[in-house]
Amino acid sequence: AQSVAQPEDQVNVAEGNPLTVKCTYSVSGNPYLFWYVQYPNRGLQFLLKYITGDNLVKGSYGFEAEFNKSQTSFHLKKPSALVSDSALYFCAVRAISGGYNKLIFGAGTRLAVHP
Amino acid sequence: SAVISQKPSRDICQRGTSLTIQCQVDSQVTMMFWYRQQPGQSLTLIATANQGSEATYESGFVIDKFPISRPNLTFSTLTVSNMSPEDSSIYLCSIRRTIGTALNYGYTFGSGTRLTVV
Numbered sequence: 001a002q003s004v005a006q007p008e009d010q011v012n013v014a015e016g017n018p019l020t021v022k023c024t025y026s027v028s029g030n031p032y033l034f035w036y037v038q039y040p041n042r043g044l045q046f047l048l049k050y051i052t053g054d055n056l057v058k059g060s061y062g063f064e065a066e067f068n069k070s071q072t073s074f075h076l077k078k079p080s081a082l083v084s085d086s087a088l089y090f091c092a093v094r095a096i097s098g099g100y101n102k103l104i105f106g107a108g109t110r111l112a113v114h115p
Numbered sequence: 116s117a118v119i120s121q122k123p124s125r126d127i128c129q130r131g132t133s134l135t136i137q138c139q140v141d142s143q144v145t146m147m148f149w150y151r152q153q154p155g156q157s158l159t160l161i162a163t164a165n166q167g168s169e170a171t172y173e174s175g176f177v178i179d180k181f182p183i184s185r186p187n188l189t190f191s192t193l194t195v196s197n198m199s200p201e202d203s204s205i206y207l208c209s210i211r212r213t214i215g216t217a218l219n220y221g222y223t224f225g226s227g228t229r230l231t232v233v
Binding site for chain 1: 156158159220223226
């Protein structure tokens with residue numbers, strides 16, 4: 001079955017420290033991978049994606065993610081966390097089912113950055 | 116990139132009534148999607164809406180409860196019918212972009228409709 005796993009419900013990090021939000025996936029074919037962020041009472045904002053090319057992709061707000069095919073992972077990283085990064089983060093993968101492409105989301109990881 | 120306008124942004128509804136959510140895109144798109152995000156949960160796909168054909172519903176979602184219209188390439192509606200408190204969620208529409216190369220592939224989301232059923 002095609003799926004996305006975010007093993008951590010919450011990640012706590014001190015401001016200025018590096019952060020990692022984990023994501024692993026299971027999908028048939030070449031994976032199209034995405035990270036989105038959701039702030040309270042706001043919509044879903046796109047951060048970055050991996051389609052093809054370099055395994056390290058850079059996105060909005062200083063975030064980056066590394067695609068690792070052998071480990072089927074796409075962890076989100078940032079070298080120095082900000083309090084304003086505190087939000088809900090979703091990893092997603094394109095799945096193909098019944099001839100349709102659709103986006104499957106992980107359960108989400110709440111990032112809390114403490115001053 | 117395409118701009119999606121979704122309305123209403125929020126509503127409080129009485130149980131047993133229905134609410135229709137509208138999603139307007141500023142450019143033509145082939146595929147539109149409707150998601151539900153229950154409180155404290157992730158996003159779950161309700162259905163895929165293609166213009167000119169019946170929507171394709173995911174397991175656990177039925178047309179009688181969530182009828183969808185897709186009259187043209189820029190507009191879609193989702194109706195939440197005969198609502199109960201369990202329908203209290205955020206409902207989001209989404210489009211898929213496939214213009215140009217694969218590197219342009221992506222999904223854009225509306226700002227969501229926060230529904231509370233009392």
